[in-house]
Amino acid sequence: MLSSTVENYLKELFLLNPDGETQVATGELAKALSVTPGSATSMIKTLAQAGLVEHRPHYGVKLTNEGRTLAVHVVRRHRIVELFLVNILGMDWSEVHDEAEQLEHVVSDQVISKMDDLLGHPTHDPHGDPIPTPEGTLPVRSLQPLSFCKLGDTVSIARIGNQNTSFLKFAEDNGLLLGATIKVANKNEVADSITIISKGEEVVLGLAAAGRIEVEFA
Amino acid sequence: MLSSTVENYLKELFLLNPDGETQVATGELAKALSVTPGSATSMIKTLAQAGLVEHRPHYGVKLTNEGRTLAVHVVRRHRIVELFLVNILGMDWSEVHDEAEQLEHVVSDQVISKMDDLLGHPTHDPHGDPIPTPEGTLPVRSLQPLSFCKLGDTVSIARIGNQNTSFLKFAEDNGLLLGATIKVANKNEVADSITIISKGEEVVLGLAAAGRIEVEFA
DNA sequence: ACAATCCTTTTGATTAATCAAAAGTTTAAT
DNA sequence: ATTAAACTTTTGATTAATCAAAAGGATTGT
Numbered sequence: 001m002l003s004s005t006v007e008n009y010l011k012e013l014f015l016l017n018p019d020g021e022t023q024v025a026t027g028e029l030a031k032a033l034s035v036t037p038g039s040a041t042s043m044i045k046t047l048a049q050a051g052l053v054e055h056r057p058h059y060g061v062k063l064t065n066e067g068r069t070l071a072v073h074v075v076r077r078h079r080i081v082e083l084f085l086v087n088i089l090g091m092d093w094s095e096v097h098d099e100a101e102q103l104e105h106v107v108s109d110q111v112i113s114k115m116d117d118l119l120g121h122p123t124h125d126p127h128g129d130p131i132p133t134p135e136g137t138l139p140v141r142s143l144q145p146l147s148f149c150k151l152g153d154t155v156s157i158a159r160i161g162n163q164n165t166s167f168l169k170f171a172e173d174n175g176l177l178l179g180a181t182i183k184v185a186n187k188n189e190v191a192d193s194i195t196i197i198s199k200g201e202e203v204v205l206g207l208a209a210a211g212r213i214e215v216e217f218a
Numbered sequence: 219m220l221s222s223t224v225e226n227y228l229k230e231l232f233l234l235n236p237d238g239e240t241q242v243a244t245g246e247l248a249k250a251l252s253v254t255p256g257s258a259t260s261m262i263k264t265l266a267q268a269g270l271v272e273h274r275p276h277y278g279v280k281l282t283n284e285g286r287t288l289a290v291h292v293v294r295r296h297r298i299v300e301l302f303l304v305n306i307l308g309m310d311w312s313e314v315h316d317e318a319e320q321l322e323h324v325v326s327d328q329v330i331s332k333m334d335d336l337l338g339h340p341t342h343d344p345h346g347d348p349i350p351t352p353e354g355t356l357p358v359r360s361l362q363p364l365s366f367c368k369l370g371d372t373v374s375i376a377r378i379g380n381q382n383t384s385f386l387k388f389a390e391d392n393g394l395l396l397g398a399t400i401k402v403a404n405k406n407e408v409a410d411s412i413t414i415i416s417k418g419e420e421v422v423l424g425l426a427a428a429g430r431i432e433v434e435f436a
Numbered sequence: 437a438c439a440a441t442c443c444t445t446t447t448g449a450t451t452a453a454t455c456a457a458a459a460g461t462t463t464a465a466t
Numbered sequence: 467a468t469t470a471a472a473c474t475t476t477t478g479a480t481t482a483a484t485c486a487a488a489a490g491g492a493t494t495g496t
Binding site for chain 3: 038057
């Protein structure tokens, strides 16, 4: 059985590099997991030993097929739990990420399967992130960051890629919910901001924040 | 925040000595937790340091009020989770104990409270064990072990104090469910067995097993 | 080509939890 | 009252995960 720590390293490697195409830098991984680079190096060596990652010292690290499979399962557990907490237990989507972060390491496959049934085999979690199937397949959508939209574009929100509680509360308060249709009312590269119309109200966002909201054309 | 290990030690001390009247022996605690006596001693010293238990070396150990409060909360989480897994997720009562054993350490109070709402503020878990209130109070019932019943007694099953999966499956298969009314058809102290009639069928149990089934007079 | 800088890796220490086995207490039996 | 048996505690080691800080590569600028 994998420790929670190992599961977190694998999951984070997957999230930082979902396609498995690039190498993830030790420092990037360390930062994502809030550990020192030295800790990351030593865990990477352990994972490489176990055949879960491929490590090219000083260049980076990448999941093996085996590691990727395990990582995807952790992600599946996380996202099903999140949706369950929101849809069945009635929790707020801004709160469930941290809770799921704990639960993902202890819920059994059987519990996940029961939750999945109860939820009606959903394809996306409350933040719009795809839920991997039990076999490890991920539904793919072609989304673009809101920050790439042009003046006048009318789009619908498909994903919020920022799990921060306060940001999610802000999004909720301003009607920036999954499926909401919004229109770009202004965009100012110099001022680093974008203005959108959501439910008749103007909302101004910095481009960095808008980059973490993904949309599709309606 | 308490580690899972600490929570398990506290929980087990509570289960071995719910009234806090006697002292629990180091060896007894060690056995219940499947650790060596030496490990138990060293953890007991840590807990005593933290003010969660009172340790009289060579005599035994006992929860302090603070330790008891924490232990009761762990038990509450465990039992709510168990009932949730059975009533909401549709799992079999014989399977939920081990699952709850993991979940009890990571579910937040908020999740427990939502589960509690959804379950309608239950007082007992699927095995008939009382669920402590959020304030730490335990409902009390006066039950007696089935093994104490006399020939001809008609009683209803109120608690199954054996969490072993195979035993629970056996109980289920023989109609020995909570609330079931049974009658003692035979009792043989020499043969160490008791025979009961459950749903018209005779079921023979050893007295040790019958001792872990608790009943109340109908 | 040579530093300066920026990462990464190594080294040595620490903490929580555990075990095996030695040493120490208590209890019970003769 | 001594000794044996049973239990508890201590000791010394081990493992997983971490950190701080030293040492080692790689990259870039001049």
